[in-house]
Amino acid sequence: MATGSRTVAVIGAAGKMGQRVSNNLVKSDFTTLFAENSPKGQELIRELGRELTDSADAAAQADVVILAVPDVVLGTVSEQLVPVMKPGAILLTLDPAAAYAGLLTRRADVHNAVAHPCHPSVFLERTTKEEWADTFGGIAAPQEVVASFEPAAESADPAAQELAEAVISTMYAPVVEVHWVTVKQLAVLEPTLVETIACMVGALLTEALHETVHTVGVPEKAARAMLLGHTQVALANTLKGSNPFSDACLIAMDYGRESIVRDDWKNVFQDDELDKVITRMLKIKEIKR
Numbered sequence: 001m002a003t004g005s006r007t008v009a010v011i012g013a014a015g016k017m018g019q020r021v022s023n024n025l026v027k028s029d030f031t032t033l034f035a036e037n038s039p040k041g042q043e044l045i046r047e048l049g050r051e052l053t054d055s056a057d058a059a060a061q062a063d064v065v066i067l068a069v070p071d072v073v074l075g076t077v078s079e080q081l082v083p084v085m086k087p088g089a090i091l092l093t094l095d096p097a098a099a100y101a102g103l104l105t106r107r108a109d110v111h112n113a114v115a116h117p118c119h120p121s122v123f124l125e126r127t128t129k130e131e132w133a134d135t136f137g138g139i140a141a142p143q144e145v146v147a148s149f150e151p152a153a154e155s156a157d158p159a160a161q162e163l164a165e166a167v168i169s170t171m172y173a174p175v176v177e178v179h180w181v182t183v184k185q186l187a188v189l190e191p192t193l194v195e196t197i198a199c200m201v202g203a204l205l206t207e208a209l210h211e212t213v214h215t216v217g218v219p220e221k222a223a224r225a226m227l228l229g230h231t232q233v234a235l236a237n238t239l240k241g242s243n244p245f246s247d248a249c250l251i252a253m254d255y256g257r258e259s260i261v262r263d264d265w266k267n268v269f270q271d272d273e274l275d276k277v278i279t280r281m282l283k284i285k286e287i288k289r
């Protein structure tokens, strides 16, 4: 697709994601406009040698408007900017929560897309120092992306999803593949699968390390080495099927499950639980359908 004639607006360009996506977009053929409302953030954008555009002006000119603002303000920001967007333009958000909760202002002639980076896989074959250092993705380590696309009710333009994919692959580059799912499926992936479960397990491992060192008194270097190596083996054996666990390990794993995991933990995959966590994250009373 010819991207040179297309304009992308990054709203919230000085934020964590705003900077990451901007750093990749400036290297591409897209014309990129940067909008940011905090004075400190505006200063940072100028220091990066980037010109600032007013949010409404940027949204009015762009073919793709990326809202890289905090999720809790996505409702208000979309209410201000969606009305000024060009017919046939794409509103692109970076997390499914607000779209799932019905917080975004919509227009019959504006397409809606959400794209969340997967981050580089724990099993990625990294060969360079840059790839090893890029744990988040978007710099050197290839990653996949999961995205949703809802075409504008009044415009069935197949090129719009292609443009969304081109922007997504550019802003999160290097990208191996973009997987298209529904907004609800994306919301089950993030938060449920990866934040509610995977990130929580990561935090639990860190707490377990702290207990081992500070309550039991095991030397930190020994405990850390044992945990990091075994975390790798645990993930490779369970998610990749690399090696079988020993019989004794399986008994200890059962004991851990009985002692630590609630019997009803899979309830987090139920619709009402998804609504509960998303209303909590967005600090709202209810999901609008």
Ligand SMILES: NC(=O)c1ccc[n+]([C@@H]2O[C@H](COP(=O)([O-])OP(=O)(O)OC[C@H]3O[C@@H](n4cnc5c(N)ncnc54)[C@H](O)[C@@H]3O)[C@@H](O)[C@H]2O)c1
Residues within 6 Å of the ligand: 011, 012, 013, 014, 015, 016, 017, 018, 035, 036, 037, 038, 041, 055, 067, 068, 069, 070, 071, 073, 077, 093, 094, 095, 116, 117
């Ligand atoms: N941080 C992450 O690791 C991560 C990962 C994937 C997706 N996301 C998603 O990316 C989005 C942005 O998150 P973040 O962590 O980068 O947020 P952030 O708080 O780091 O940055 C938000 C930026 O938006 C600016 N801003 C706020 N209101 C604005 C307005 N009305 N107009 C212009 N600028 C405004 C803020 O000043 C700030 O610079 C969220 O939807 C988040 O869920 C974040």
